[in-house]
Amino acid sequence: MAVVESIENLVSARQLLQTSLEKSRTLASALDKMGPRLEEINQRLPSLEAAARSISIQQCAFSRIRDHVDRAIGPAVAVLKVFDTARELEKSLLSDPCSDLFDYLSVMNLLEEALKFLSDNCELAMKWLEGIFECVEDNAVTNDWCLLNVKKSLRILQELQVYEECARLEGGALSAAFRKLEIEFKRLLLENSVPLALDSLATSTAEQASVFASSSWPVPVIQKLQAIVQRLNSDNQLESCMSVYVDVQSSNAKHSLQALGLDYLEMSITKFDDVQSIEGYIDQWSKHLELAVKHVYELEHRLCNDVFKKIGSEVAMGCFSKIASQSGILAFLRFGKHVAESKKDPIKLLKLLDMFASLNNLRFDFNRLFGGEGCIKIKNQTRDLIRKIVDGACEIFWELPLQVELQRRSSPPSDGSVPKLISFVTCYCNQLLGDDYRPILTQVLVIHQSWKQEKSQEGLIPNQVHDIMKEIGLNLDGWSKAYEDISLSYLFMMNNHCHFRNLKGTKLGDMMGDSWLTAHEQYRDFYAVLYLKKSWQSLLAPLSQKGLTSLSGEDLVERLTTFNDAFDDCYKKQSNWIICNEILREKVCKHLVQAIIPVYMCYLQNFSLLVEQDANAGKYVKYSVQNLEKMLSSLFQQKLRRYGSIKQAHWIGKIKNFVTNQFHLTVTAI
Numbered sequence: 001m002a003v004v005e006s007i008e009n010l011v012s013a014r015q016l017l018q019t020s021l022e023k024s025r026t027l028a029s030a031l032d033k034m035g036p037r038l039e040e041i042n043q044r045l046p047s048l049e050a051a052a053r054s055i056s057i058q059q060c061a062f063s064r065i066r067d068h069v070d071r072a073i074g075p076a077v078a079v080l081k082v083f084d085t086a087r088e089l090e091k092s093l094l095s096d097p098c099s100d101l102f103d104y105l106s107v108m109n110l111l112e113e114a115l116k117f118l119s120d121n122c123e124l125a126m127k128w129l130e131g132i133f134e135c136v137e138d139n140a141v142t143n144d145w146c147l148l149n150v151k152k153s154l155r156i157l158q159e160l161q162v163y164e165e166c167a168r169l170e171g172g173a174l175s176a177a178f179r180k181l182e183i184e185f186k187r188l189l190l191e192n193s194v195p196l197a198l199d200s201l202a203t204s205t206a207e208q209a210s211v212f213a214s215s216s217w218p219v220p221v222i223q224k225l226q227a228i229v230q231r232l233n234s235d236n237q238l239e240s241c242m243s244v245y246v247d248v249q250s251s252n253a254k255h256s257l258q259a260l261g262l263d264y265l266e267m268s269i270t271k272f273d274d275v276q277s278i279e280g281y282i283d284q285w286s287k288h289l290e291l292a293v294k295h296v297y298e299l300e301h302r303l304c305n306d307v308f309k310k311i312g313s314e315v316a317m318g319c320f321s322k323i324a325s326q327s328g329i330l331a332f333l334r335f336g337k338h339v340a341e342s343k344k345d346p347i348k349l350l351k352l353l354d355m356f357a358s359l360n361n362l363r364f365d366f367n368r369l370f371g372g373e374g375c376i377k378i379k380n381q382t383r384d385l386i387r388k389i390v391d392g393a394c395e396i397f398w399e400l401p402l403q404v405e406l407q408r409r410s411s412p413p414s415d416g417s418v419p420k421l422i423s424f425v426t427c428y429c430n431q432l433l434g435d436d437y438r439p440i441l442t443q444v445l446v447i448h449q450s451w452k453q454e455k456s457q458e459g460l461i462p463n464q465v466h467d468i469m470k471e472i473g474l475n476l477d478g479w480s481k482a483y484e485d486i487s488l489s490y491l492f493m494m495n496n497h498c499h500f501r502n503l504k505g506t507k508l509g510d511m512m513g514d515s516w517l518t519a520h521e522q523y524r525d526f527y528a529v530l531y532l533k534k535s536w537q538s539l540l541a542p543l544s545q546k547g548l549t550s551l552s553g554e555d556l557v558e559r560l561t562t563f564n565d566a567f568d569d570c571y572k573k574q575s576n577w578i579i580c581n582e583i584l585r586e587k588v589c590k591h592l593v594q595a596i597i598p599v600y601m602c603y604l605q606n607f608s609l610l611v612e613q614d615a616n617a618g619k620y621v622k623y624s625v626q627n628l629e630k631m632l633s634s635l636f637q638q639k640l641r642r643y644g645s646i647k648q649a650h651w652i653g654k655i656k657n658f659v660t661n662q663f664h665l666t667v668t669a670i
Contacts, residue, residue, distance in 0.1 A: 097184045101224050104177075105231055178237055182244060185228045189248040192217045195255040196299070198291050216302060225307045233311055242315065245307065246322045249300055253327035256296050260288050265331040272342040275351060282339060282351045286358035289332050293365050297324055301369050317374035324370070324378060333381045340388035344396055346403065346424075350431060352393040353440045359386055360443070387451075394448045397441065397464065404471040412479035416491040417578040417638070418499045419479065425472060426499070426508060429465050433507035462511055469512065490531035491577055497524035498581045524584070532591055535574070539566050540596065543603040556607050557620045563600075564622045571631060579636035592632045601625050 097104035216222075232241045264281040271278060300323050308316040336355055342348065359366070359382070370378045407421050431437055438461060446456050476496050483489040500520040503509035509517055542559040579585035604621060623631070 097180050101184065102227065104180075105227055178232065178235060181228050181231060182237075182240055185225065185232075185241060186244050186248060188221055188225055188228075189245065192221050193248055193252040195252055195259065196295055197259070198256055198295060199259050216299070216306065222306050226310055229308060230310055238311065238315065242319055245304075246319055246326070249303070249319075250323040250326035253296050253300055253323055257288075257292055257328050260284075260291065262288065262328065262331070265328070265335045269338055272338045275339075275342065275345045275348045278339070279347070279351065281335075282354065285332065285335055285339075286354055289358055290362060292329065292332065293362050293369065296327070297329065297369055298365070300324070300327075313372070314374065317372040320369075321372075321374040321378065324375070329378055330381065333378070333385050336385045337381075337388060340385065340392045344392075344399070346396060346400065346428060349393055349396040350428075350437065352389050352396070353437050353444065356386070356389050356393065356444055357440045359389070360440075390444050390448050390451075393441070393444050397445070400464065401467040401471050404468055404475065408475045408478050412482055412492060413578075415576055415578040416483075416488045416495060418495050418580045422472060422476075422496060422499060425468060426503060429468060430503075430506050430508045432461065433465065433511055438507075465508065465511060485573075487531055487535040487574075488577065490527045490534060491579070494524055494527035494531055494584070495578075495580050497521070497527060498584050502581060528584075528588060528591075532588070532595065535570065536592060536595060539563065539570060540599050542566070543599050545602065545606070560603070560607060560620050563603075567623070567628075571635070574635060577636055578638050580638065585636045589633045589635055592635070593629050596632060597625060597629050600628060 229238070229241055232238055264278075264284065267278075267281075275282075297320075301320050304316040304320040304323070305313070308319065336359075339348070339355065340352065366379075366382055369375075370382065404421070404425060410421075413419055432441060441461060445460050449456050476493065480489045480493050483492060497520045501517055501524055503512070504517050540563075542562040579588055600623075604625065607621070
């Protein structure tokens with residue numbers, strides 16, 4: 001059994017070896033055949049390796065270009081979308097902003113944002129395209145067509161990048177839109193700027209004037225103007241906006257003031273030397289300046305603040321200053337300056353005080369309206385005017401006693417009346433001491449002393465008026481001695497002392513005191529007695545009753561004739577004399593009648609008895625008692641009373657002209 005198994009194992013081993021041997025021969029045959037093929041493959045490996053390396057390089061290049069393209073696509077797409085939006089917005093701005101201003105402004109804002117976005121993103125897209133162009137050129141992985149497209153895209157983006165700048169240039173969409181805003185701004189101003197009816201304010205009540213002063217534009221209009229101003233300011237175009245506003249509003253303010261008739265503000269400077277002729281204009285100046293400041297410039301100031309308040313007060317005040325200057329405030333100040341610089345004249349003192357009072361009443365308004373830096377020219381000219389008014393008023397005031405003294409060389413009135421200078425000076429002093437002028441003059445004097453750094457003194461005005469009255473008294477004494485007829489001198493003094501006595505109850509009389517008034521009353525009566533005694537007492541001598549019965553008829557006739565001749569001479573001479581005070585005139589005439597008529601009547605009675613045998617005696621009686629009394633009672637009447645009171649204003653004007661001319665001559669002589 002064991003042998004059999006061993007044989008079988010051997011047979012199996014032999015078969016396995018045969019099989020292995022056959023496989024070895026087959027493999028050897030296959031290896032022989034693979035040798036040439038491997039040699040061939042070995043020869044082709046370098047070229048395959050080079051091709052594989054080239055493919056790898058191109059794949060890397062394309063990968064880099066793809067990255068640049070991907071990054072450029074986003075900004076480029078955004079630019080195109082925003083550009084389309086900008087074009088649509090530009091079309092919307094072709095409409096008129098007046099239809100819906102705030103919508104128009106909103107569209108402008110959107111367009112500016114779009115253009116800004118366009119400019120910024122064009123720059124980003126251009127950077128990526130430039131990277132693509134450089135990559136393509138460096139790697140040479142594409143053709144010329146691709147390079148041209150990249151260049152074209154860059155050129156388009158460059159044009160889009162400056163699109164915002166072009167839109168702001170003349171003719172561009174934004175530029176045109178801003179011009180439309182300026183036009184709309186001007187339209188709103190013109191539609192709402194209406195000249196003020198200043199002439200109606202003269203007769204309006206205080207309540208109406210208050211409502212008038214508080215008038216303004218409707219709130220929606222103000223809001224629209226503010227919106228336009230802000231929009232133009234954000235684009236640095238505020239100057240054109242301000243120019244339009246100033247042109248429209250200064251023209252409107254000028255038209256408001258022209259209704260007052262302000263041609264006198266531009267009158268020739270030579271006319272200012274005749275204060276009498278421009279007194280009315282000075283009064284108008286005060287009223288018109290108040291109307292201009294409190295209504296025209298008050299309104300313009302408020303409107304400037306309303307329209308430009310969101311920009312800043314400096315802009316508002318700059319506009320207001322130009323409006324005020326161009327519409328006429330400087331003409332007001334120029335007129336006042338010419339008045340203050342004109343010839344010295346006592347009448348001008350009152351006018352200067354009126355002007356100072358007007359400016360002082362407007363001081364708060366001037367400081368509030370013209371106190372800013374933008375109004376520095378107006379402020380300086382106003383200060384200069386006030387200084388000239390104060391200096392001029394004080395100069396005239398301090399020279400008043402000297403001016404009165406210098407009139408001493410002039411001649412007294414030929415009719416013995418009160419000199420025009422006396423009437424003027426007393427009336428003038430009453431005005432200076434009155435409630436209207438004394439506080440103003442006191443304030444002016446105090447200001448002037450403070451400028452000169454002098455201590456303020458009490459009683460300046462009363463002391464000065466006392467000096468004036470002293471000079472007046474000396475003038476009267478001198479003038480009374482100039483008359484050749486002593487009777488006329490007495491009548492002259494009687495007239496003037498009566499004039500001063502009648503100042504009782506006036507400001508001047510109260511200041512001078514009762515003792516002064518009483519003294520003039522006593523002097524008046526004293527000179528009245530002297531006048532009656534010197535003028536008429538000697539006239540009665542021919543009518544004396546002494547020895548009358550022993551006279552012949554011829555002697556009686558001679559006496560009567562002597563009286564008639566003396567009376568005629570005296571009456572003829574004194575019929576041109578004047579007693580200014582009617583009560584005094586009547587009193588003097590009454591004394592004359594009482595002194596002459598009874599004596600004359602008695603003489604006529606005796607005359608008629610003694611010459612009754614003479615049929616022709618009646619022809620020697622020239623005056624009847626009634627006629628003589630009437631003639632005496634009509635003496636000393638003023639020409640003004642004789643010709644009626646219609647010429648009173650003219651007479652008063654002549655007094656002023658006389659005094660003014662006299663003072664002018666005096667000033668010239670000085």
